Amino acid sequence: MVAEASRRGFLRSVGIAGGAGMLYSAMGALGLAPVPEARAEAYRAPRNGDFELTGRSRKKVLVLGGGIAGLATAYELGKAGYDCRILEAKDRPGGRNWTVRGGTTLTDLDGRTQKGSFSKGQYMNAGPARLPQSHVTLEYCRELGVPLEVFTNQNANAYIYHEKSAALAGKPIRWRTAKADVHGYVSELLAKATDQGALDKELTAADKEGLIAFLQNFGAIKGKADGFAYTGSDRRGYSVEPGAGFEEGTVLGPVPSLSDVVASGVGQRFSFEFGYDQAMLMFQPVGGMDAIPYALAKAIGQDRITYGAKAMEVKNLPDGAEVTYEDAEGRIRTRRADFVVAAIPPMVMARIKHNLGADVTAALKYPTATPVGKIGLEYRSRWWETDEHIYGGITPTDTDLATIWYPSYGYQGRRGTLIGYYNFGDNAVAYSDLPHAERLKRAVSRGVKIHGDKYRTELDQSFSVAWHRTPHIEAGWVGWPSQTGPEYKLLNQPAGHVYFAGDWLSHVIAWQHGAFTSARKVVTGIHERVMAG
Ligand code: PHE
Numbered sequence: 001m002v003a004e005a006s007r008r009g010f011l012r013s014v015g016i017a018g019g020a021g022m023l024y025s026a027m028g029a030l031g032l033a034p035v036p037e038a039r040a041e042a043y044r045a046p047r048n049g050d051f052e053l054t055g056r057s058r059k060k061v062l063v064l065g066g067g068i069a070g071l072a073t074a075y076e077l078g079k080a081g082y083d084c085r086i087l088e089a090k091d092r093p094g095g096r097n098w099t100v101r102g103g104t105t106l107t108d109l110d111g112r113t114q115k116g117s118f119s120k121g122q123y124m125n126a127g128p129a130r131l132p133q134s135h136v137t138l139e140y141c142r143e144l145g146v147p148l149e150v151f152t153n154q155n156a157n158a159y160i161y162h163e164k165s166a167a168l169a170g171k172p173i174r175w176r177t178a179k180a181d182v183h184g185y186v187s188e189l190l191a192k193a194t195d196q197g198a199l200d201k202e203l204t205a206a207d208k209e210g211l212i213a214f215l216q217n218f219g220a221i222k223g224k225a226d227g228f229a230y231t232g233s234d235r236r237g238y239s240v241e242p243g244a245g246f247e248e249g250t251v252l253g254p255v256p257s258l259s260d261v262v263a264s265g266v267g268q269r270f271s272f273e274f275g276y277d278q279a280m281l282m283f284q285p286v287g288g289m290d291a292i293p294y295a296l297a298k299a300i301g302q303d304r305i306t307y308g309a310k311a312m313e314v315k316n317l318p319d320g321a322e323v324t325y326e327d328a329e330g331r332i333r334t335r336r337a338d339f340v341v342a343a344i345p346p347m348v349m350a351r352i353k354h355n356l357g358a359d360v361t362a363a364l365k366y367p368t369a370t371p372v373g374k375i376g377l378e379y380r381s382r383w384w385e386t387d388e389h390i391y392g393g394i395t396p397t398d399t400d401l402a403t404i405w406y407p408s409y410g411y412q413g414r415r416g417t418l419i420g421y422y423n424f425g426d427n428a429v430a431y432s433d434l435p436h437a438e439r440l441k442r443a444v445s446r447g448v449k450i451h452g453d454k455y456r457t458e459l460d461q462s463f464s465v466a467w468h469r470t471p472h473i474e475a476g477w478v479g480w481p482s483q484t485g486p487e488y489k490l491l492n493q494p495a496g497h498v499y500f501a502g503d504w505l506s507h508v509i510a511w512q513h514g515a516f517t518s519a520r521k522v523v524t525g526i527h528e529r530v531m532a533g
Contacts, residue, residue, distance in 0.1 A: 043520045045523075046082070048080060051081055054531060060084075061338065061526065062321070062339070063087070063343055064087050064323065064342045064349075065086070065087075065089075065095065065342070066087075066088030066092075066093040066094070066305055067344075067515065070501070071296040071297060072296065072515065072519035072520070072523075073343060073501055075300050076523040084300070084304055085335070087311060088306065089308070089471070090307065090472060093305065094127075094293030095293075096128065096473060096476070097290055097292060098125075098126045099126065099288030099289055100116045100118070100123060100126050100463050100465070103116060106463075109469045109471055109474075110469060112435060112436070114436050118461050118463065119378060122378050123287075123288045124374070124376030124417055125289040126374055126463075126465040129419075130283075131151065132278070132282055136517060140292065141292065149409065150281055152392030153280055154393060158174070158393035158395045160174075160175060160396055161397040161398070162266065163397075168264035169264075172450045175269075175393075178264075179270065180233060180236040181236070181256065182267040183220075184221060185261055187219020187221045188219060188230040190211070191219075216228075220235055230258075232254075233251070239251070277511065306327070309328070313354065321338075322335065338497065339526055340497060341526075342500050343502055343519070345475060345478065346363075346367050346478060346504055348474060350365045356496070357495065360490065363488075366480065366481065367479060367481075367487075367504060368478060369475030370425065370475055370476050371432065372424050372475070372476020373422070373424075373432050373466045375419065375440065377417065377443070377459055379415060379460060380415060381414070381415070382412070382414075384406050384451070385411065387454070392406050392407065393405075400423065401421035401447070403422050404447060404450070405419035431443070431464070431466070432466030436462075436463075477504070479509070494525065499522045499525065499526065501521075502515055503518060
């Protein structure tokens with residue numbers, strides 16, 4: 001009774017200080033309510049009634065950039081009836097959210113042109129390709145009616161390929177095999193150490209018993225009588241699959257030595273899937289990631305988006321802001337609005353003439369561009385499924401292609417499209433320095449080492465993207481030397497009537513979630529200012 005009363009008192013005081021949300025999670029901590037997962041910061045979209053109810057006039061907003069941040073800004077402000085217009089330099093919405101299909105063309109900054117010739121139904125997501133369950137991107141997909149399917153980020157049947165390792169080099173190893181061996185040997189060692197008393201300072205007798213029980217289960221190791229030895233298990237996979245009658249199957253062997261398993265470095269790949277953003281399940285829009293920008297563009301109204309519009313100058317004015325741009329026909333035009341939202345990459349914005357001050361230019365130049373490349377390889381057959389039993393997932397390598405991705409759509413179909421490299425930094429530059437045909441040759445020569453000749457002989461079409469060489473984009477993403485310094489702070493505030501938005505102004509860089517939440521932040525800032533004015 002006493003406990004009950006004080007518990008209620010505690011909950012009441014938490015409720016007063018922290019509001020209902022805090023009360024609810026405190027109840028969760030006490031086991032009284034399910035603990036809700038962390039949510040994106042509470043967001044209230046501007047509403048249709050906001051202008052009518054307060055008798056204010058609808059404001060005009062000019063958005064530079066029709067990538068996810070720019071589209072989301074216009075979409076959210078549009079909910080309250082703001083008069084928004086987007087100026088987009090390219091001929092399509094989405095920015096880096098881009099799906100390449102048959103007929104897609106790309107001319108790089110250096111003038112090299114590619115035309116996609118993928119077959120009907122085949123595509124590659126050249127930019128974002130995987131959505132974690134925690135990201136607001138999924139909420140937008142729900143709101144916009146964009147259907148989702150699972151994206152396989154982790155597959156026990158995909159490989160780990162290390163050719164520079166001190167042991168087992170040049171042998172593709174299935175994830176399941178690598179895990180069985182690493183978990184097995186680590187369990188053996190820890191069980192032995194525990195049993196021999198090496199950890200007696202840390203563990204009680206009951207702890208030791210519990211830990212050993214865990215390790216036997218986790219590592220599939222032998223019992224105490226057999227020295228807790230790891231000698232392999234069917235978790236490694238089979239060289240002959242078990243089947244009917246007397247076919248017991250043959251477990252894949254031989255099991256490499258502990259020393260070779262450690263030296264192979266395969267265990268250092270495991271933590272990838274522990275990452276908050278990379279853990280399964282993950283999702284993708286059905287038919288291509290660009291379903292998101294096209295749905296946003298439709299909801300905003302196509303007539304509100306001007307394509308082929310290249311911003312030349314941004315001017316903050318005492319009572320608004322102004323943008324001068326070159327339109328698709330090469331005419332110079334100027335548009336005025338109450339607010340401008342610059343939702344373009346910082347290094348691109350830094351080169352546009354403006355009157356926002358030298359410190360703004362310096363801050364825009366402060367983050368550094370990350371080179372990122374991807375190649376899509378269309379095959380005449382889905383040999384990774386038929387011959388290797390790999391249905392989606394990723395093979396990481398220590399070669400310059402970094403990773404090979406197997407498609408998470410079109411299973412069992414006739415054709416399929418792999419990602420033949422997805423790399424950043426120096427590796428991305430090494431490929432992008434080459435013309436497309438040479439990039440392809442190089443990528444295929446690496447892939448053959450993992451998958452054999454069919455990697456070359458079954459190949460049909462290909463398309464490669466170097467984001468750092470793509471006009472109006474110029475990077476896969478940016479990195480800040482510091483996100484606690486004055487530069488990041490400055491650009492997260494309006495410069496007069498000019499706001500900045502983009503994933504680069506978030507702590508979720510290189511994800512659409514960063515772009516959506518940055519847009520929401522700017523929308524909230526503008527709307528509060530308008531409603532207070
Ligand atoms: N979102 C991108 C991806 O998943 C880039 C990225 C990679 C971001 C790794 C964070 C960590 O590939």
